[in-house]
Amino acid sequence: MLAATSLRLAAAGQGGHAFVIPWENPAMTNWTAPAPYRVSLKNWVDYPGWKAFDKNTSTYVLSRQGVPGNPNWWIQLDCGAPKRVTEITFTVIPDYRPRGVYLSTSVDDVTWTHVAGGVEPEPAEGLSKTTVIADGAGMIGRYWKFHCQKTYANHRFTAIAEIVLRGFE
Ligand SMILES: [Ca+2]
DSSP states (O other): OHHHHHHHHHHHGGGOOSOOOEEEOOOOSBTTBSTTOEEEEEOSSOOOGGGGGSSOTTOOEEEEOOBTTBOOEEEEEEEEEEEEEEEEEEEOOGGGOEESOEEEEESSSSSOEEEEEOOSOOGGGOSEEEEESGGGTOEEEEEEEEEEOEESTTOSEEEEOEEEEEEEO
């Protein structure tokens, strides 16, 4: 046990994190598969939102913006257990860019902590943007929720092609 612990700490390097098994969210094949992962959302069109987490940048989640009284929409990944997430990569599709997207996280689906804002790429930045969390130290959460606040251009729809979370078990 001691040897294994020492090995992990050695691998952690200067960060000294106790858990250093690299982790990345799996490709979802439905709302709840593979278990224990689960995608949920609050949006304003009927769309298979789990495709924002299917590791395919040609598929996406779509929603309307600007619905009276409910202007924002969100999509979240429940990892089934807490993960330390150190970075996320957020990919859009050209004509339906969201704007002002921020990420929050929770360990219990009750208390939420703001993680990062502006996680979407600006048009000049291309279609994907990677955001490093807490200078690479990451944050620990089970639920990771992406809030889409605004649109670009004249579209009333926004879409997210793919979100990938990386970090440690
Ligand atoms: Ca996708």
